[in-house]
Amino acid sequence: MKLSPPAVRVRDLHKSYGNFEALRGISFDIEAGETFALLGPNGAGKSTAIEILEGYRDRTAGEVRVLGVDPQRGGLAWKSRLGIVLQSTGESGNVTVTEQLTHFAGLYPRPRRVAEVIEAVGLESKAKTRISKLSGGQRRRVDVALGIIGRPELLFLDEPTTGFDPEARHQFWDLVRRLQAEGTSILLTTHYLDEAAQLGDRAGVINDGLLIDIGAIGEIGGADARVPLVRWRDASGTFQEQRSDEPARLVAALVAASGAEPTVLEVIRPSLEDIYLGLVQGSRSGPVTSVATAAALGKDPGVLA
Amino acid sequence: MSRIDANTGSAPARLGQFLRVGLSRIGYETRIYFRSADSIFFTFLFPFIMLVIFTAAFEARGKIGAAPDGTGGISVGAYYLPGMLAAGMLLSGVQNLAVDIAGEKSDGTLKRLGGTPLSPLSYFIGKIGQVLVTGIVQAALLILVAHSILGIALPDEAGKWLTFAWVFLFGVITSAFLGISLSALPRSGRSATAVVIPVVLVLQFISGVYLEFYKLPEWMQTAASVFPLKWMAQGLRGVFLPENFVNLEQNGSWDFQLVALNLAIWLLVGLGVSRLTFRWIRKNT
Numbered sequence: 001m002k003l004s005p006p007a008v009r010v011r012d013l014h015k016s017y018g019n020f021e022a023l024r025g026i027s028f029d030i031e032a033g034e035t036f037a038l039l040g041p042n043g044a045g046k047s048t049a050i051e052i053l054e055g056y057r058d059r060t061a062g063e064v065r066v067l068g069v070d071p072q073r074g075g076l077a078w079k080s081r082l083g084i085v086l087q088s089t090g091e092s093g094n095v096t097v098t099e100q101l102t103h104f105a106g107l108y109p110r111p112r113r114v115a116e117v118i119e120a121v122g123l124e125s126k127a128k129t130r131i132s133k134l135s136g137g138q139r140r141r142v143d144v145a146l147g148i149i150g151r152p153e154l155l156f157l158d159e160p161t162t163g164f165d166p167e168a169r170h171q172f173w174d175l176v177r178r179l180q181a182e183g184t185s186i187l188l189t190t191h192y193l194d195e196a197a198q199l200g201d202r203a204g205v206i207n208d209g210l211l212i213d214i215g216a217i218g219e220i221g222g223a224d225a226r227v228p229l230v231r232w233r234d235a236s237g238t239f240q241e242q243r244s245d246e247p248a249r250l251v252a253a254l255v256a257a258s259g260a261e262p263t264v265l266e267v268i269r270p271s272l273e274d275i276y277l278g279l280v281q282g283s284r285s286g287p288v289t290s291v292a293t294a295a296a297l298g299k300d301p302g303v304l305a
Numbered sequence: 306m307s308r309i310d311a312n313t314g315s316a317p318a319r320l321g322q323f324l325r326v327g328l329s330r331i332g333y334e335t336r337i338y339f340r341s342a343d344s345i346f347f348t349f350l351f352p353f354i355m356l357v358i359f360t361a362a363f364e365a366r367g368k369i370g371a372a373p374d375g376t377g378g379i380s381v382g383a384y385y386l387p388g389m390l391a392a393g394m395l396l397s398g399v400q401n402l403a404v405d406i407a408g409e410k411s412d413g414t415l416k417r418l419g420g421t422p423l424s425p426l427s428y429f430i431g432k433i434g435q436v437l438v439t440g441i442v443q444a445a446l447l448i449l450v451a452h453s454i455l456g457i458a459l460p461d462e463a464g465k466w467l468t469f470a471w472v473f474l475f476g477v478i479t480s481a482f483l484g485i486s487l488s489a490l491p492r493s494g495r496s497a498t499a500v501v502i503p504v505v506l507v508l509q510f511i512s513g514v515y516l517e518f519y520k521l522p523e524w525m526q527t528a529a530s531v532f533p534l535k536w537m538a539q540g541l542r543g544v545f546l547p548e549n550f551v552n553l554e555q556n557g558s559w560d561f562q563l564v565a566l567n568l569a570i571w572l573l574v575g576l577g578v579s580r581l582t583f584r585w586i587r588k589n590t
Contacts, residue, residue: 054420056586080422091412094340095333103333107326107421150421 004032005068007154007185008053013062015048022048024209025062030154035176035186037200037217039193039276045209046189047087050158053187054084067154080108083152085160087189089139093132097123097142100131101149108150120178121145122171137163144172154185161195173198193273203272205279212283221275228269230254232262239264323426330431335438338401348401349443352393353450355515359385360455369517370550379547382455387541388514390444394473395505395534397440398480402432403487403501410586411494419585429485429579436481437474444473465544468561472540475568479533482575489582513538519553526555533571540564 008030015023023045030036040046051057052064055071055078064071069078095103098114105111118127121141126134131142140163147155157176161169169192176186176199190196196203197217204214213220228247234240235258244250247267254262270278338344360382371378409415418428451457460466487504491497509515511525512534518526529535542550543559551559 056416056419076422076424079420082420084417084420086413086417086420088413091414094337099333099336103329104421106329107423109422146417 006030006065007032007034007067008036008187009063009065010049010053011063013049013052013064014060015045015052015057016060021209023052023059026204026206026209026211028204028211028214030185030187032185033180033183034201035180035188035199037196037203038187038189038206039196039203040189040206041280044206046206047158049206050156050187050189054082054156055079080150081153083147083150083155085143085147085155085157087158089136089143094130096128096130097134097145098127100142101145104146105149110151111149112151114149117145117149120148120175122168135163137165137168140164141168141172144175148175148179152184154187155179157186157188157190159190160188161190161192169195193271193276197272205276207280207283210283213279217272220272221270221279225275225278226270228267231264231266231268233264234258234262235260323424324430326423326427327430327434330427331434331438334431334435338435338439344401344405344439348396349439351396352389352443352447355392356382356385356389356447356451356455359389359515370547370553377549380455380457382451383457384517384546386447386451386457387545388538390447390473390541390545391476391512391534391538392509392514393443393447394440394476394480394537395508397443398436398477398482399484399487400501400505401439402436402481402484403491404497406432406485406488407491407497407501408494410488416586425583425585432485433478433481436484437477440473440477460544469541469544472537472544472561472564472568475565475572476533476537476540479568479572479575482572482579483533485583486575486578489578508532508534511535513542517553519555530555530567533568536564536567 006029008028010029011027012025013023013027014021014025026045026049028036038046038049048057052059053066053071055066055074058072066074067078067081071078097118101114101117105114115127118124121144123138123141123145126138131139134142140160144157144160147157147160161172164172173195179186180199186199188196188199200217202214202216203220205212205220227243227245229241229243230247230250231239231241232254242250251262251265251267338349360380363381366381368378369381369384406415448459452459460469487501488497491500508529511521511529512518512532513521513529514534518529518535518538521529526535539554539559540561542554543561543564551557554560
């Protein structure tokens, strides 16, 4: 089935800064047309990894191919096939949105239409406004617009929706889905796990420079982490929790046993966020603290009835 | 489609693309220059302000270079015009670009550009072109103001204007490359003005921009002779001052060949340093 080569291929990637090992051997592929979410806490090595792929940093060891090219040797032709939305917002405040996009469009061989991109990021009413006069979230949308103006084959989105209001975020998701429909490969990092769940095909979780899990968004963390949790208050007023693959049957049994409607009943399916927190905290040696973590670990901690 | 695909095209097509993008960057850069209050005030208008201040402050001292009986000589404004033009060349090139590029480095502009298919060649064309455009407009307005408002006489020989043209263009382009070179020095955009302005200011004081060069101690004149500003100012004095002022020069001559030689050496230094030190980003920091 896989006719086209992967958009990104990373094998045993290492990166050291002096004695500090930021990446300790990570490997993954991003297939052509796929959206891959790279997740992990601050300082885990996400930005180091993404900047190596973008050609901004040199690796210490390992093999990297981005659109078939080693990023350390990527020329202008290679760069014209990439779209990069950096984590930090750029300045250039003294030009208008239209001027900035028109200028950047001129750098690429097959750019998108400027008006179309401005509309896609929802900045029509600000097209003639200087970028310095925009709010933080609006400037971030300019960053996204500059990332897609060159009609990239591979788009890097490094925490793209920081500072977006909920409506802007949903608008951005629609935009990404249109890019996906056009076949754009996307590498996304985000701290919003719902965003990763909405947009990603697969995810990798990186922590302390290692890839601690990788898989389809719906499977990451393993089946155990996804077992639903039923929570209710019993007749004596104490909270009870129980994991079950058959939560409806459990609830029915509860009703049958007590003969009454259990109060404050909840059936919780662990979200990607719960699973992610479980993965990240479980990979550390420290004690497990939050309920979400205990739930996501799926290892039947003692608190469960 | 008139757009050439730079990435698959032949070498001449690629060069054409670099030039086309470079030209579009000149427009973009010049627009940003004129929208920045800092560059308008500290680079573009600065020589005007200084010329007006010097003219007003030293008017009472009478004419410069007058004979003991009070005849001959020229007004303070007329004497300072070539110096202020030279200062404008230095500010438009060195100060403007050193501060501008150091700022672009620290605010992420260069990092962003480094992720696009923009060639550094096109980027440099944009910067040099911006310096040329703004420098020419600045010099033209300065000469216009000097003549029409301050009543300063201008040379009427075509040969003098030809000399002006080459000294000016050579000097501005050299200044531009020295500005790109100097932009590597500041560690942050915020420290850029603190690093660049003292350099530029000291050069202006020792090179005959604010102080009459022939009155400076010899060691200072010798020190200034190493740097290009002294030669730009001298070359422009040779254009704008009456011929008898040549006697006030160090060698009793305008030394246009030495002007050309010094600017050529600094142009090569600027080109070399720019090429060696310019990076979109500092990798691995």
